[in-house]
Amino acid sequence: MTGNEIYRDVTKEEFPQECSRLFNGGNGRLRTMFAADLRETGEGFCIYAVFSRAQEDRFEILRLKNIEGKDGAYSFPSITPAVPAAHWYERQIADMFGLVPSGHPDLHPLVLHGLYPPEVYPLRRDISPEAIGRQLALEKEDLSPFMEVKGEGIYEIPVGPVHAGIIEPGHFRFSAVGETIYYLDARLFYTHKGVEKLFERTGFRAGVRLAERVSGVSSFAHSAAYCMALERMSGTLLPARAAAIRTLLLEMERLYNHVGDIGNMCAGTGFAVGYAQGASLKERLMALNERLTGSRYLRGVNAPGGVLADPLDEPAGTLREIEDITKEYKSFISFLTDSVSHVERLENAGVLSRPVALSLGATGVAARASGLNDDIRTTHPHLYYNQLVFETHTRMKGDVFARMMLRADEVECSIAIIRSILHKAKGKRIEGSILSEWEAPANKSGQALGYVEGPRGSVFYFVKSAADGTPLRVKPRAASFCNWPLMPFAVHGNIVPDFPLINKSFNLSYSGSDA
């Protein structure tokens, strides 16, 4: 069922104008943008741009097909000047497909670092990963330059890509004056795993395991969005009980992430007791995940057509555990908000302004803490959300404290949703099967979007099948991909020792963004 997806082919001339109209004409959001190599179906290289508005449940998907190239140099008109949110997508397209966005204001490699062989575009269908592996120049140094800030008293602090502690790799280059950060240049994509290419090889069904591994703590959001895309592509109807279970587990995932993130901010301020309490609370939630589904990270649950585990079969016990955790959470959060020394560190640190969040296409906590009401649970109701009554939240200040308190608001909301689903299940109001048959569309090509609101923001998947039912293109778009470009704006003017705290308040995924 792809009733809310409207696909439209546009010409090269119309493309930037139409994108600009959809993005700038009142509450427009660029949800995802990607290229596809459809040379085998005669459509050539295509660019897709997916827009939607906050007030209506409709996706407008513009497609620019048969991109022309001279001597193998393909280019298309860049939309970044009109749609700033497209700037990373276009750089990604240039790296992965060799389609150059002409007119892009800041075009340089995003995903592929210096080690990559030049003019090898990994996502073209005729390139095999093994061939790329053989051409990697491992002895070459990574020489692509960082943005350089010049002036008296400016010095650079390189951090990473290997960090202290057990976190993912990313290189941050600060240009600072004394302790004040002037500019931050981040080089990411060290954990690029070639997921999109792998999706094309594994086949749709096995792809669920892959989707679960795009970003560890958003495993369920990714697999749910991916399965949703597959179901919409083939017109499979999701059983009500499976929709309720997915909704329940999406909220469980949000819950353990938000609680963990709130606790982690204490590590940023050196507040060891708060950090320890957050960690123990998160552990309780993950243990509950394991009891409900057999997996702490909620993996192995989703499958195209439904779910493989039924955490609703014993709702009374789960309800009791949730009540217990809620009590502990309430004393935890009031302990933190009563700690003046902690709150003082959070207030006014790392302010992300609303205009920046809007034009760069922020999503999730980062967007909502800066006053952007963007929660696709309500703007594009899916799964079981339209059967539930709940409130979404926004905060206006955009600082670290706003992001912490927004998470606190959303924890309450998630608990309410979980409770109401469990109560319905207890009253035997969500019955039926949890899995229906799923087959890829036969003898015709299909395509669809899948989307959920994950812990860090919206997660989008686009799937397209070939006539023989194999994947032609699978494009995951993690929330963090939208939010990483915000960091330089949020840290500008802050002091260097506050960076870890600001970073933790966004808590972005490297793996998800790097894919």
Add this chain to the structure above:
Amino acid sequence: MGMSNLQFLIIILLSPLLQGIIKKMKAYAQGRVGPGVLQPYWDLARLFRKDMVISETASWIFHATPFIVFLSTLAASLMVPVITPDAPVLAIGDIIALLYTLALGRFFLVLAGLDAGTAFGGEGSSREATVAILVEPMMMLAIFTSAVAGGSTKLSVISKSMHILDSPAHVLAFAAFFVALIADTGRVPVDNPDTHLELTMIHEGMVLEYSGRYLALLEWAHYMKQMLLFTIAIDLFFPFGIKGDALRSALFYIIKLLVLAAAMAATESSRAKLRFFQLPSLLGGAFVLSLLSLITFVMLGR
């Protein structure tokens, strides 16, 4: 009398234990079991056996600093009455000499942080120097109250004069000294000794490039400095029991040390670190306290 000259060994040998105890107390406050109190000894033993990795840009300063820091801390501990003020060796220096012997170590540590040529070392050094400028005068003033009351700058004389925490001047001076203690031992809210976040480090930033036995020496010297400063606090503000029987005095000393350690652990566990640019307010406030303490003493005469 010969044995009493060896009381500095207590500081050398037991300072890792004190560190272990503080860590254990903090772990309890966080609801963790935490490592055993002997862990710092195992850490030192492990580090002494390990190979070192040394930056290509490091000069002789980098190599000399661990020894200078360790030996200056050792020399400073010779000047402190631990369980008896009647040791002849205490005549070699007074409190001012002691603090500046410690400052020598700090000076070289700051240089060594810059010497390895990394951004984190340089940051740590610049921050350490900023903090030191604010802490040293405040510490001196706090000590002067006790020195004036005791009629000498010699710690042995001050501790024998038995001016315990019984006058407003001493209470104010102790409050200021406690802040200095937190800053000098690199603890929350000034610094965070347990962090892995390089960008926030002060003391840990300076020693980040050290490894193996150099790091062991620096860590050990840091433990010693901590115990030394605790002991100075005891000598200045809680000297009761130090005169007379050595065993009784040692018992008193241990109890006082544990109380101070608990106060330190409680302070660290009950609050977040200050934003770096707010440190001058805390340290400046403590400076005012120490100044008030001296003025109060002069005006009240006690």
